Amino acid sequence: MAVIGAHVDQSDPIAQARERGADAAQIFLGDPQGWKGPEVRYPGGAQALKEAAAEAGITLVVHAPYVLNVATTNNRIRIPSRKLLQKQVDAAAEIGAIGVVVHGGHVLATDDEEVGFDNWRKAVDQLEAAVPIFIENTAGGKKAMARGVAKLTRLWEAVRSADGGDAVGFCLDTCHAYAGGEPLAGLVSRVLEATGRIDLVHANDSRDAFDSGADRHANLGTGSLPADELATLIREAGAPVIVETPGGAAEHAADIAWIRESCD
């Protein structure tokens, strides 16, 4: 059975995971909407968190801030994004996380998408990845780098050509895929054709309809995703699973139980 966890507050991810019956915890290291460098709030710091997680058997995942956009043509966003991503990767290594989830980002409506894919290549080229990054597919936008399998194919062609490109992982968010216009049936094999790998699944239901382009997560079995197809996808992906669903410990525990029961 796969490792299953939830996105939780970073102050004590070990206690939060235990409360949810989880064996993994995804956290932000600092403000998800801010540019300030990573910050470990666990008492005792990074080393203490690393040791506590190892002792408790909890897999840690870091989610990079949403403001990061290494694809953009705007220098004042792209350059700080590369620097912040490096800092997130370094901090993730210090706490013993398996990787850093980072959104695919986007270019402006008037931009050529190829410039965005090439900016990804440059970002990977420059990154010293002590732990891998997991690029996550996103739901919205016409010029997003990771909405839909066709874009993933082009993104991975660019990323693979970078120094260190082989280490770049993929995070498949089920809400983003469905709301972004990818049917869940057969999605694992289509993604694998594009990226060659799935390192993490974000198992989220969607409050919005297929191809809506909206990004509003729902608890599993309560949204628009076909439940049987969601369960099949999680099983076929064969990767650690994180729920980023509404509510607190009780709701997350129910979502984790849903995965354990329906994917058994």
Ligand SMILES: [Zn+2]
């Ligand atoms: Zn996600």
